Amino acid sequence: MRLPRLIRSTPFRLTLLFLALFAAAASAFLGYIYIATAGEVNRRADADITREMESLEAAYRVGGVNALNQTIVERATGERPFLYLLLDKDGKRISGSIEESPIDDFTGPGPTWETFKLTETDIDGAEVKRAARGVQERLTGGEALFVGADVQESEGYVMKIVRALRGAGALVIILGLAGGVLISRNVSRSMQGLVDVVNAVRAGDLHARARVRGTRDEYDELAEGLNDMLDRIERLMGGLRHAGDAIAHDLRSPLTRLRARMEVALIDAENGKGDPMAALETALIDADGVLKTFNAVLAIARLQAAGEAPNQETFDASELASDMAELYEASCEDKGLDFKAEIVPALSIRGNREFIAQALANILDNAIKYTPEGGAVMLRARRTSSGELEFSVTDTGPGVPEADRARVVQRFVRLENSRSEPGAGLGLSLVQAVAASHGGRLELAEGPGEYGGFGPGLRVALLLPRVE
């Protein structure tokens, strides 16, 4: 049974409230119609009776009671729709079309109005009561004159109006109630959809989404907002779960290695072999390596989970690129690499300065690491024709075969020929995560080609969207 629930619902209660207001307004309206129609009918009948009375009174003034009597007898037998009764001073009937006055107070000063029932015998001999109305007045001679009218017909007319108004009132309430039920059912159903989604999510189903009906109303807006929120929550949850899995998976092997090494060192120390100090030092280096990997994985995971880099600000990208050039130029020279920087001045960018610095550092780290002595590294910062900010680093190392380019940005992917170099394969994944969290992208392409017998080199570009 849905009704009790429906009655509890806010839309239904609101409907009832509006219905009450509407009913009050309708009553006022119908009341006015009643007064304007039924009241008018009665007023007209009264006016007719009054006129007849006046004309009879005129006859009385001219010819006294005899003339009046004469007139009444004439009129009572005529076609006139009036009822007459003339009584003498003592209240005895002189003439008229009815037997006795419906007005008891014979001695009253008059004019006295009365609505009464007229008992008649119809064609079939049955008694019928008809509505009538009349006025009684004392004449100057002490006689009493009653003039009435059969108002059954107009009364019937009034009754019809009253019935119509009653019907209209009932109709207003029924239609209002039905409309209210329909509207609140509709509203409740829309709400119910959202409530169901919330309950499903609360029960653990993060995939539940509210139905958007495409009506562009506030329910759609609410449903869309709810869905957006759920999308974000789902993405965050997924990201966190993924990060947890990744960390668990990726740190297991270095930790196992560290443990094994310490165990061996312990056995060696027990047997008096090996140098415990050296073993501890190696373990410390291993532990540092694990921590570094852990921090990198965590940074990547957090960036991926957050969707958007935190603490974004507008800053000078040229300055950042110059800083990085200055920081890494020394490393290049140290390794015998030719370093060049082409940085367009005053490039403004919005983003997390630290993350972008870290990304550039990682790209430069890679370039220096993989470019053999005698090679060249070049850092550029410029705005592309589409307004994006592009940081690019070109080296003359062995490059990355096109088939592997998509793969090297994944976590822990290291190409065969780079296995001898230190690193965990997280550098470019972090760059990728930084790019994604700024709405930008990472592009890998072939470098300048053959250079001093090496090459073809690699061009890594970090593209960030234009500042609005």
Next chain:
Amino acid sequence: MRILIIEDDLEAAAAMSHGLTEAGYECVHAPDGEAGLTAAGKGGFDVMIVDRMMPKKNGVEVVETLRREGDQTPVLFLSALGEINDRVVGLRAGADDYLVKPYAFAELMARVDALSRRRETGAVATTLKVGELEMNLINRTVHRQGKEIDLQPREFQLLEFMMRHAGQSVTRTMLLEKVWEYHFDPQTNVIDVHISRLRSKIDKGFDRAMLQTVRGAGYRLDP
């Protein structure tokens, strides 16, 4: 030198205390924020090491309270929260340095050292002098044994930092943070390269090397 350690992880505090005592510091440990404030109230500490997340009163509240009460003892924040935003909150609360857990003890040592000595060089100096090395901060010149040493701007900053922390170990991370003002973790030996360039300028041609490499920690400028 006295150090107040406000840290709820007893084992971590014990290890820290042990290491710092070995290094010649006198350590006092407070297991939570309130106890920390009480201990700090007695005064006489040269450095405070404050954990960020603690029962009763967290690290930020402790530091804010201390600073409000006019206590200017240098504070090193320790935290598992390593995001840049967390650093900003910590430093805004009035901490002087920030170290993210887990950390190497050498790093902690170097930072505590830097904080504990900083107070002695509080006065605004126009020249720095470390052994034979003399730095004029106004016209930005450096001399060793009266001979002028030509330095690039960043090399000058690097040497200035080393001179201000003469005799102390300074880590690579600290140099990247204080000289370059970046907080990331360089994979390669970028800082080492800059140090070695600086070393070739200030030590080459002299009988004694002033800029030392400290194994497992970083560098030290000896007088």
